[in-house]
Amino acid sequence: MEWSSYHRLEDIHGYMDYLAETFPDVCSVVSIGNSVEGRPLKVIRISNGKANAPALWIDGGIHAREWISPAAVTYIINHLVENSEDLEADYYILPVANPDGYEYTFTRDRLWRKNRKRSVGSQCTGVDLNRNFGYRWGGLGTSKDPCREIYAGSGPFSEPETNAIRYFFEASAANFKAYLTFHSYGQYILYPWGYDKRVPPDYADLEMVGKQMATAIKKAGGANSVYTVGNSATTLYAASGGSDDWAKAILKIKYAYTIELRDTGKYGFVLPARYITPTAKEALAAVMVVTEACKSL
Ligand code: 0X9
Ligand code: ZN
Numbered sequence: 001m002e003w004s005s006y007h008r009l010e011d012i013h014g015y016m017d018y019l020a021e022t023f024p025d026v027c028s029v030v031s032i033g034n035s036v037e038g039r040p041l042k043v044i045r046i047s048n049g050k051a052n053a054p055a056l057w058i059d060g061g062i063h064a065r066e067w068i069s070p071a072a073v074t075y076i077i078n079h080l081v082e083n084s085e086d087l088e089a090d091y092y093i094l095p096v097a098n099p100d101g102y103e104y105t106f107t108r109d110r111l112w113r114k115n116r117k118r119s120v121g122s123q124c125t126g127v128d129l130n131r132n133f134g135y136r137w138g139g140l141g142t143s144k145d146p147c148r149e150i151y152a153g154s155g156p157f158s159e160p161e162t163n164a165i166r167y168f169f170e171a172s173a174a175n176f177k178a179y180l181t182f183h184s185y186g187q188y189i190l191y192p193w194g195y196d197k198r199v200p201p202d203y204a205d206l207e208m209v210g211k212q213m214a215t216a217i218k219k220a221g222g223a224n225s226v227y228t229v230g231n232s233a234t235t236l237y238a239a240s241g242g243s244d245d246w247a248k249a250i251l252k253i254k255y256a257y258t259i260e261l262r263d264t265g266k267y268g269f270v271l272p273a274r275y276i277t278p279t280a281k282e283a284l285a286a287v288m289v290v291t292e293a294c295k296s297l
Contacts, residue, residue, distance in 0.1 A: 025048075048085060058093045075276070179255070181259070190232040192249070205255075213229070244258045
């Protein structure tokens with residue numbers, strides 16, 4: 001895999017399978033379910049088998065048009081596998097959580113956001129997967145109108161993509177300490193809650209580790225690598241049914257963050273491929289900071 005261009009789903013999945021075949025002691029690939037159109041939701045587990053390692057979840061591509069997210073997440077996968085002797089955590093990584101939408105942005109509509117669910121009784125297609133998780137579903141910042149970009153779906157976890165993530169966690173015995181979901185754009189490190197401006201009881205820890213991430217990102221990048229840390233609803237806007245809120249409230253995973261990668265608006269979702277590597281290095285720096293924080297829990 002190389003990071004000078006954005007890759008189609010097939011290439012990303014092919015790369016994951018290649019890693020699992022080539023480094024079977026370190027990684028394995030499972031499909032945790034299928035999308036609306038039947039594409040697999042592939043998760044790679046990366047671990048060197050050290051005892052008592054904390055587990056971290058990383059996902060990308062919840063929103064189809066945010067291409068930098070799967071690109072950065074595959075870069076992280078590559079780095080972790082190449083440096084597997086040093087790993088101090090077990091990683092479960094889903095680089096493309098919305099495979100149908102992702103492919104659709106290559107074939108039909110570069111700015112598609114949602115999945116590809118057809119709604120009964122409407123001409124419009126797609127559910128916003130980041131409004132479809134089952135904590136405070138249907139609250140602020142969501143819509144019941146299938147034609148809107150923030151359509152929350154017919155019910156919590158109505159979508160196979162979000163449901164697969166829920167079932168994965170229900171079935172997993174791993175000791176998850178972090179849930180990182182990569183989006184774009186805006187350069188934000190966001191922690192719960194997203195459903196409104198309240199904060200969780202341990203928000204000071206989330207703020208502290210968030211700031212450490214921002215510092216590490218600055219070091220990894222440069223003048224443009226400034227990320228703003230804060231509560232999701234206050235820093236950005238209120239939006240209910242997000243994966244981060246669900247991970248924090250229901251799964252009780254301490255370090256739940258949404259990280260909005262580059263840029264700050266010049267190119268927005270259509271970030272030129274020359275920015276993949278610098279942005280991915282920032283994302284990796286953030287993952288390393290969170291790994292460190294998880295170790296001391
Ligand atoms: O609106 C979203 O889903 C995220 N921003 S994006 O531009 N990538 O669409 C922010 C989600 C923050 N988390 C919650 N609101 N729970
Ligand atoms: Zn997004």
